[in-house]
Amino acid sequence: MSTVIPPRETLTVEFKSDHKRLSDTDLIEAIVCLANAEGGDLWLGVEDDGTPTGLHPEHFSLDGLAGLVAARTSPSLTVAVEAIEIKGIRVARIRVPKSPQETATRSGVYLRRRLKHDGTPECVPMLPHDRISRASTFGLLDVSARPVAGATLADLDPLERERLRQNVETFGGDKVLLELEDADLDGVLGLTHRQGDGTRTPTLTGLLLIGRESALRQLVPTHELAFQVMAQEAVRLNEFRRFPLLKALDWLETNFRPYNPEEEVRIGMFRVPVPKVDMDAFREAVANALIHRDYHRLGAVHVRLEDDALVVSNPGGLVEGVTLANILTTEPRPRNPALADALKRIGIVERSGRGVDTIYRGMLRFGRALPDYSRTDAHSVILRMPTGAADLDFLKLIVDEENRLNSRMPVDSLIALSALRQMKRLTIEELAGQIQRDAASAKRTLEALIERGMVEGHGTTRGRSYTLSASLYRNAGDKVAYTRQAAFSALQNEQMVLNYTRQHGGIKRAEVANLCHLSEDQASRLLNKLHKDGKLEKHGQKRWTFYTVLGQ
Structure with missing residues (x-):
C-alpha cells in the first residue's frame, strides 16, 4: 500500500523542507516540540504546502538519525525513522512519541x-507554568x-474553616475531622505544608478551601466560578465569583435552586421528588x-x-489515561489529588472517587x-446534562425495583x-460500547x-438480542409497543428462512436454528408454522426432513 503525505500540517503533523539541508538544531527543536504535545509525524523533505521536494544529499542515509535525536534530547527520545518514496522523490517520516514528561534539547530549549486561532500549528516556548501544568496532566506532580x-x-479564614466543619456534618464526611484542633485539621487535610524550619505554609488546597477571598485573588488569580442562566440565547443571569470552594459551592447551590423546579410524584408508599436537575448529580458535576x-x-x-x-465546563482537558471511551470505567485520576482527597473526606464528593x-x-x-462529554477537547472538559x-x-420502574432490592x-x-x-432492541455488542466494557460484562x-x-432475550448464542420485558411494557400501559417488538422478531425470522430456502433450494431444522439463533425446538415450531401457513412444503421424515418453498 502506497504511503500518502497528509494534506496539511496539524497538531500532530509537521513538514520540514530539506532542500537547503535542515540544520540539526532546527530538526531537534521540531521533534521536541511534537513530543511535548501529542507526538506525531515529522516529514523531512516536504514543503509547508505538503509538496515533497526530497532529502538533502547529506540526509540520504538515515541510519544515524534516531541516535542523533536520542543524543540531543533530555530525557532521550526514541523516534522511528522511515525512508519513503513519493512519486520518485525520497523523503523521511520521523515518528515522534508523546513524551510522558517535558522534554528539552540538550541545550536546554523547551518547546x-x-x-493558533486559525487552526494552523506553531511551536512556542514552553514556559515554567506550562511545564507544571503538563506534569499535573500526566499525574507526575500534584x-x-x-x-x-x-x-x-x-x-x-477561620470562618471558612468552621464552614468546613459544618460541611463534614451536613454531607456525612469523616467524623474524625471534627475532633481535631485547627492545626491538626489543616495538616490532615493537606491545607498546610510544614517547612523544614517547622513553620506551616498554606497549600493550594488550603487556599482554595478556606482561604480569604483577598488572598485567592492575589495568590490564585486563575480561580473563578461563573454561573450563567440563558433563555433562548439571552443572558438572564451572569455572575462571577472568586469565593473559596466551599463557600462557592454553597453560593452556587443557593442561586441554582430557584431555576431548578421540583415536583413530587407518589410511587407506592413514597413521595419521590422529580427535579429538573438531580442535585446529587449537580453537586458532583460542579465539584x-x-x-x-x-x-x-x-x-x-x-x-x-x-x-x-x-x-x-472547566479549563484543562482530560488527564492522561482518561478518554471519552473509558471515562465510565477507568480508575479515578484527579489532576489535583490532594484537593480531591480533602473534598472526599469532607463528604462533598463520592468517597470512592466514582463521581461520574x-x-x-x-x-x-x-x-x-446520557450525560454528554462529546464537546471535550485538549483545553477543556465540557459536560452537557440534558434537562x-x-x-x-x-x-x-426504577424506584420499585430499588425498593424491592x-x-x-x-x-x-x-x-x-x-x-x-430508546432503541427498543439491543445486542450485547451494542451495550458493551455504551457501558464501555467488554462483551462478557455486557452479557x-x-x-x-x-x-x-x-x-427478555431473543435467540441464542451469537446474534442474541434483547428487549424490555412484556411486564414492563404492560406496567407502562404500552402493550402495543411490546407486541410490535415481538412481532418484528417473528416476522424477521420468517423472512430470513424463506429467503434462505429460495436461495439454496431447501432448509433443515439445524440450519434454521443456526440462521435465526434459535433452539432446536424453536426452529421446529417456526418450520411447522410456515408449513401450516402454506409457505413451505415438507419433505422426508425425522432426521431427513427438509423444507422447500411451496411451488418451487
Missing part, C-alpha cells in the same frame, strides 16, 4: 506545539499539595470541575443553565438522556434499560436483568 509562594497562615481543572490556566469553571441542558457514576445515575434514573422532561413511568441499581443496568427504552448485565424480569 511545545499548539494550534500542584494542589504544594505550598503557595507568598502565602501565610493569616491568609486562611468534579473544580477538582479536575488546571489551576495554571486562565479561565473560569462555568456552570451554565441553557434551555435544554445544564452545561458544566453519580452523574450518570442522576440522569438515567429519571429517564433522561428534558422526566419519564415518570421509567422512574417508577433495598439497594440502588448498578449504573450499567440503568444504561441498559435506558438504551432499550452479564443483560442476563441479570432477565433474571429480574425486566428484559
Whole structure:
C-alpha cells in the first residue's frame, strides 16, 4: 500500500523542507516540540504546502538519525525513522512519541506545539507554568499539595474553616475531622505544608478551601466560578465569583435552586421528588470541575443553565489515561489529588472517587438522556446534562425495583434499560460500547436483568438480542409497543428462512436454528408454522426432513 503525505500540517503533523539541508538544531527543536504535545509525524523533505521536494544529499542515509535525536534530547527520545518514496522523490517520516514528561534539547530549549486561532500549528516556548501544568496532566506532580509562594497562615479564614466543619456534618464526611484542633485539621487535610524550619505554609488546597477571598485573588488569580442562566440565547443571569470552594459551592447551590423546579410524584408508599436537575448529580458535576481543572490556566469553571441542558465546563482537558471511551470505567485520576482527597473526606464528593457514576445515575434514573462529554477537547472538559422532561413511568420502574432490592441499581443496568427504552432492541455488542466494557460484562448485565424480569432475550448464542420485558411494557400501559417488538422478531425470522430456502433450494431444522439463533425446538415450531401457513412444503421424515418453498 502506497504511503500518502497528509494534506496539511496539524497538531500532530509537521513538514520540514530539506532542500537547503535542515540544520540539526532546527530538526531537534521540531521533534521536541511534537513530543511535548501529542507526538506525531515529522516529514523531512516536504514543503509547508505538503509538496515533497526530497532529502538533502547529506540526509540520504538515515541510519544515524534516531541516535542523533536520542543524543540531543533530555530525557532521550526514541523516534522511528522511515525512508519513503513519493512519486520518485525520497523523503523521511520521523515518528515522534508523546513524551510522558517535558522534554528539552540538550541545550536546554523547551518547546511545545499548539494550534493558533486559525487552526494552523506553531511551536512556542514552553514556559515554567506550562511545564507544571503538563506534569499535573500526566499525574507526575500534584500542584494542589504544594505550598503557595507568598502565602501565610493569616491568609486562611477561620470562618471558612468552621464552614468546613459544618460541611463534614451536613454531607456525612469523616467524623474524625471534627475532633481535631485547627492545626491538626489543616495538616490532615493537606491545607498546610510544614517547612523544614517547622513553620506551616498554606497549600493550594488550603487556599482554595478556606482561604480569604483577598488572598485567592492575589495568590490564585486563575480561580473563578461563573454561573450563567440563558433563555433562548439571552443572558438572564451572569455572575462571577472568586469565593473559596466551599463557600462557592454553597453560593452556587443557593442561586441554582430557584431555576431548578421540583415536583413530587407518589410511587407506592413514597413521595419521590422529580427535579429538573438531580442535585446529587449537580453537586458532583460542579465539584468534579473544580477538582479536575488546571489551576495554571486562565479561565473560569462555568456552570451554565441553557434551555435544554445544564452545561458544566472547566479549563484543562482530560488527564492522561482518561478518554471519552473509558471515562465510565477507568480508575479515578484527579489532576489535583490532594484537593480531591480533602473534598472526599469532607463528604462533598463520592468517597470512592466514582463521581461520574453519580452523574450518570442522576440522569438515567429519571429517564433522561446520557450525560454528554462529546464537546471535550485538549483545553477543556465540557459536560452537557440534558434537562428534558422526566419519564415518570421509567422512574417508577426504577424506584420499585430499588425498593424491592433495598439497594440502588448498578449504573450499567440503568444504561441498559435506558438504551432499550430508546432503541427498543439491543445486542450485547451494542451495550458493551455504551457501558464501555467488554462483551462478557455486557452479557452479564443483560442476563441479570432477565433474571429480574425486566428484559427478555431473543435467540441464542451469537446474534442474541434483547428487549424490555412484556411486564414492563404492560406496567407502562404500552402493550402495543411490546407486541410490535415481538412481532418484528417473528416476522424477521420468517423472512430470513424463506429467503434462505429460495436461495439454496431447501432448509433443515439445524440450519434454521443456526440462521435465526434459535433452539432446536424453536426452529421446529417456526418450520411447522410456515408449513401450516402454506409457505413451505415438507419433505422426508425425522432426521431427513427438509423444507422447500411451496411451488418451487
